[in-house]
Amino acid sequence: MVSEAAEIKGSSEEIDGEGAFKDRVRSAVIWRSGSQILAQIVTWASTLLVIRLLDPADYGLFAMTQVVISFLAFLNGWGFASALVQSDSVDPFRIRQAFGLLLLLNAMLAGIQYLGAPFAAAYYGQPVVAELLRVQALIFLATPFIALPEVMMARKLDFRRQAIVNLAAAFAGAGTALGCALAGLGVWTLVYAPIALFWTRAIGLTLIARLLVWPSFNFRGCGQIIGFGSAILFTQLFWLVQSQSDVFIAGSRFAPHALGLYAEALFLAQIFMAKFVPPLNEVAFPAYSRIKDDPAAVRWGLIKTIRLLMLIAAPFYCGLAVAAAPIVETLFGIKWIGMVPYIQLIALALIFMTVQILFAPVNNALGRPSVSMRVSLCGAILFPTAFLIGAQWGLIGMAWAWLGAAPLLLLVTARLSAPLNGVSLADIGRAMLPGLVPALVMAIAVGFVSEAIAGYGLAAPIRLALLVMLGAILYGTLLWLFEREALAEVRRLVLRRRSAVEPAA
Incomplete structure (x- = not known):
């Protein structure tokens, strides 16, 4: 369903004046940054407890998996979805095309990570890395249901509802991390917590944005999405090379x-x-x-x-x-x-x-x-x-x-x-x-x-x-x-x- 389809086209261009626009930006900053601060307080409180229960070697193994995930994540299609923000107008069919792209790309990435996990483990000389990567492939499957609602709400500078979901996801991730660490799961604590966080965000954002659409795999006429998204994609690739x-x-x-x-x-x-x-x-x-x-x-x-x-x-x-x-x-x-x-x-x-x-x-x-x-x-x-x-x-x-x-x-x-x-x-x-x-x-x-x-x-x-x-x-x-x-x-x-x-x- 797309209950807000009638509002989508051109909605982001409705400006009530310079002062009103500045207030909307200010409100967006407060909600997005404020929720981030609260979410980080929750996450850090959990992390500081967990880090005392785990060993530095656990974080070393987790860091090895993050290199692989990060290098695949640049292909997750977020840049294609971001093109909807920069566009002057967006129609429901364009949204369905973007959702179709996101589903295809992330399903492909999950499969590549699952099948390629043994090669990463062989490079590092750590067999457990393969097992960790296979489970972490679930993160990619959640990405389409996060990216699309986020960019559509961002287009209208609606960050209040996102803040609510992000806080709920932070509690889900922190609770999972603490529970797994107390249960003695070691490095698996660092795997299950992000999965809980991502899937909580995916479900929450999809519901709160009321943006559950049927994907379209007909990509004719989406040149602007492909062009803009491709530049973002390569930007993310080069950034990941730099940062990882x-x-x-x-x-x-x-x-x-x-x-x-x-x-x-x-x-x-x-x-x-x-x-x-x-x-x-x-x-x-x-x-x-x-x-x-x-x-x-x-x-x-x-x-x-x-x-x-x-x-x-x-x-x-x-x-x-x-x-x-x-x-x-x-x-x-x-x-x-x-x-x-x-x-x-x-x-x-x-x-x-x-x-x-x-x-x-x-x-x-x-x-x-x-x-x-x-x-x-x-x-x-x-x-x-x-x-x-x-x-x-x-x-x-x-x-x-x-x-x-x-x-x-x-x-x-x-x-x-x-x-x-x-x-x-x-x-x-x-x-x-x-x-x-x-x-x-x-x-x-x-x-x-x-x-x-x-x-x-x-x-x-x-x-x-x-x-x-x-x-x-x-x-x-x-x-x-x-x-x-x-x-x-x-x-x-x-x-x-x-x-x-x-x-x-």
Whole structure:
């Protein structure tokens, strides 16, 4: 059934005025980001309990399977569905075509992963990897029932209903993880929890969007979907080469225990970039699509996003780097302390990566996914090369590779994207400085204090609490003294009422 079929065509173009549109975007950001924060609190609470029950080797084995899944997932057809967001109008038959594509592609991927699992296990020299991959193939079968409702609700900036389902899925995944860990299932805990999460989202989104349609396998006339989706597909492929090549390279060179430490360090360092920035980009893509004919508004929106995001991201990453040791000891336990040097280097690199990934939704919304594809191609060359060089010095060398490659990729992204969105490298630098400079000063001061109190024998949670408190006070004071305009901008964003009037970009 498609109960909202009459509303679909052109519904995303109904704008009640500039102020109303800004309020809808603001509401979408609050619902999407707010639900993400709550979902992550639930997930992290479960993860911190589970991680104390499992062994680093379990996470090493799981990381090996994730490389395979990620390299197949770029073909899951999400880009074809995303074309519905960027289109000026969508009819029910186009939706059925997109659903048919999603079903075909994901059924194929599930079959490939199931049949190819023994080859992956042979590469890693770990027979259990084959068993894990075969069960994880169920994730692909859920993808069509997640992607289609998500993009159709995103087209109308409807993220409230998505938030409800995402929270329910987070509880389902967290509960499954904790139950499996307590039952002593080991690495299988990390397999069953995502499956529970994905299928809860699939069922919930399909029902709440009321978008259960009969698929069409007649693909005539869907050239726009294929063209746009193909560019997104290759962008995702190159991104996966970039983001998974370190574990792929390390998997055949280092023991599962050592790889597990590196993989979890990567997970912790990437929490902000991987968990909180993508929801913003999910809102940004349909929002930029709505104003794509106003270049000044697009440019202003991107610069403002960078500036506001760095006010949060910069202190997070800098604080993570200087307080890595008490954070790991407090949250993970002493057996994970080997993660610390990896976290420190990767966290600093991700300051640049967090800004870099903000450009893709802008380029895609402007109808030029080929620019994002070229950027991803550069990343797919730059990062694996850096990892191969860094691997000569062990896993710490691969962490240094992150710090060397990330700023270079941001530079490439700015150069390739500037002719399209009008944002220069100088604009990016000016937008980053209000958050980055105070964060660096704060990190240096906190680092000195951390060294000073290290010899007093304080418990890790106490040291962490002291450092976090000191960092928050220092960063807030520096912003108050030197960046009051940035603070005022955040306050206006959070407290703005629907009746407020803002000048046009």
